[in-house]
Structures are given as structure tokens and as C-alpha cells.
Amino acid sequence: EYTDPHCDGKQTIVHLFEWKWADIALECERFLSKKGFCGVQVSPANEHIYKDSAPWWQRYQPISYKLQSRSGTEAEFVDMVNRCRAVGVRIYVDVVVNHMAGLGQSGVGSAGSNFNSDNYDFPGVPFTREHFHPHCEIKNYGDPNEVRNCYLVALTDLDQHNDYVRDKIAEFLNHLIDLGVAGFRVDAAKHMWPADISAIQQRLKDLPEGGRPMFYHEVIDQGGEPIKTQEYTGLGYVTEFRYSIKIGQAVQNFDQLGNVVDFGWGMTDSGHAFVFVDNHDNQRGHGGGGSIMTFKRPREYRMATAYLLANDYGFTRVMSSYDFHSSDQGPPSSGGQNIKDVTINGDGSCGNGWICEHRWPSIGNMVAFRNAVAGTSKQNFYLQNNEVAFSRGNKGFFAMAKNGHMDKTLQTGLPAGDYCNLITECRTKVTVDGSGNAHIVINDPNEPVLAIIVGGPS
């Protein structure tokens, strides 16, 4: 329950961080549908604070559940949901329901609602003082009561034990369900009691087409604290941050690639692990930060994401970023709260400051690989001399070379035939002989990845 993404068996979503709804609709139609993406994680859709400096994180300070945000109006949101759906791409909304805006602020939100955080006054919902925990700041992550009931960086903390609060949050999610979304990323789930999240889920409708919405809960568990991802696996998928760390390190030291999933370390079971190389927080040093691989190291980032998509662990999300030079900097803008359009260059890359990692060939073209091999496990694992390769059942074969060059005959586990390398879009091919062996050649320091699938282009 809560783990079906409702996208016809497709296996990967992309986070189009801070994109406008209108641009997401276009991206579904012109790219995501063609590449086999299941869906899009969108930035928070509800009303949020506006700050003069327009940082990205203003969207993590809700003012009400009205669907007017920096990304667009409710009408634009609905148009996006419908146009994406029409081409087989679903929308997953980042929902911020642990808290409202931070203390010390007042004014008017992105949908025109007044608010005053110090008075706990959010008339756009409405929420008043009785709906919040009394103020205390989270300091000790060793105390689950404090992590759940105190304030995360001064954000006014909602009391989800309260029936009215549960009802209002459920009303917000039910509205999104009515509009056709397929699921939710639950922001700061670690800061809410699993039983409270469950009580909210029980108030939710089935999707219009049937079935429960997909949920993935943001729980930063890197070991060493009492709150574990496993407390949340009954509620859907749970973010697995340890896997990001392991993959980021392993593409720098290939010897570790055999060992990126470590259940001994407490990692989440594959059926509930929600996995990614980086997210909008840790790519800029927020939310756990650490030694995270990002687009700023493009070669290694491509390898990390290709491996994420090739491996047989978890449900995958690809990050799609904008360029930034400081950790608070908001999306490309021509001033004020306006967000620049995502433009597409002749070579398929993005302009106007949008990075669009999901359009890089060794990332975007691996989505088809993951879809094709769903349900199979890794076999014929080969790891030597900074080269890695494996098959996924008898459905696909993947190879990657740290230094960009590989020239080796390997067992692919696949039926005889000619296969296109998905990454080069058929400019290079692989011939598998009657015993399953093939001569594997990689010769591209920039995109040092090869992937072939049964039933793919040939």
C-alpha cells in the first residue's frame, strides 16, 4: 500500500526543482513521455512566504493550502497535471505539512493570505495557536519527542495529534487527489509521528482511477540516531540517504561499487527505499549535506546516476537543478519573484541557467533501461580495473568505465543479437553471440556508460 506510483510500471521520476507549472507541462510533452519517465516531483504547490531575496526555501514556509505559488496558479497547476497525464506522466507533489512559516515573520503570502507567525495566525487555512506545539527548538536529535514536537529551524510546528489539523491536512491532500496527482513527497516526515501520518492517510480518498496515492517520506537517517527509516515503511517509501553517500563515493573509488547497498548498516529494504544521488537540499549543503555528488562534477555525476538507474535497488528519482553559486540562491529569475522560462538549446540541453541533468544522455537514456529490466536482479557481476558491468536478469546489460575506456569480452546474459547502446542512441552497437558473450567497447571519457536492452532499438 502507498507504494504504487500509478504510471503503468514505469520506474523513475524526475524532480524538476523550482520549475514553473507551464514549463513542466511542456517538458512532459516534448521529453519525459518519450524517454519513459513515470512522473515529476514538483516543488511545493501551496501558498508560501515571499522574501525579497526570493530564496528557493521560501516554499518550505507554508501560509495556506491555496494552490498559488511561485510556480504558478491553480489553473496552471491543473493544466500541467492534465497535459502530463495525457502523455502518461504523473505528478507527485512535495507537501510541507510539518509546519507553517517561521517565527518572526508576518505579511502576505503568495496567494494573498495574511499571516503572523508569532501570533500563530494563518487565516488562509485557518490555523490558530491551539493547532501548534508550544515553542521549543530542536537541538537534540537523540530525543524523538523533541525531533517531532519541537521546532525545526524556528518553523511553527503543527500538532498532528489534533483532529482539526489532521482534517485540514487531509483536505489539502484530497484536493490534490481530486485534481489528478498520483502521490506525495512528505517533507520533514522525520519530524512527524508515524502514527499521525497514518491517521492523515486514513482520511484520504482513493485516486479517481482507483488505488491509494503513492507516498514517499523524507526521513534523513544516516545511522546514529534513534529515528529509523523502518518506522515509516508501513506508510510508503522512505528516502534512503545512505545510498546516496555510498554511490557518490563509489564512483570515485570503483572498488566500492559492489557494495553500495548495506543492510547491515540498517538500509531500507528495496521495496520501500526511495533512492537518488542528490536532492535539492544536500546538493547545496542543506538537509544533511555532506559528501554528495552533484552536477558540479558532471562526469562523476553521470556515472553515479547511471549506476543508480542500472542497479536493482529502490524506487529512483533523478534530480534536475538550476545553476547556483550560494546555498540560498533561488531559481533563475529576471528579478523579483518571477522565474525564468526553461529554454531548450539545439543540442537538447537547457538554457537560462537550468542544468537539466535529466536530459544528459547517460541519465535520460537510462530511464528506458530501468523500465526494461524492472523486476530482475543483478547477474554476471564484473568489477575490475575501474570497470564495472552486470546484467539484469536476461533483459538488459550495463557497463561503465571510470576512465572512459573499456575493451573487453564479457558475458551479458542476453539472447544472441545486435543491440543499440541506449546512451549513444544507436551510434554504437553491441553484438551478443550464441553463448551470451559480447565484445564491450566504451570510448567516451564524458559519457563512459553502455546499456543495452532486449526489445530496445536495434
Ligand code: LAG
Ligand atoms: C526539509 N525537509 O525535511 C526540506 O527538504 C528543507 O529544504 C527544508 O528547509 C526543511 N525541511 C523545512 O521544510 C529549508 C531550508 C532552510 C529554511 C527552511 C524554511 O533548508 O534553510 O530555513 O527551508 O524556509 C530558513 C532559514 C532559517 C530560518 C527558517 C525560518 O534558513 O535560518 O530559521 O527559514 O524562518
Ligand code: CA
Ligand atoms: Ca513536528
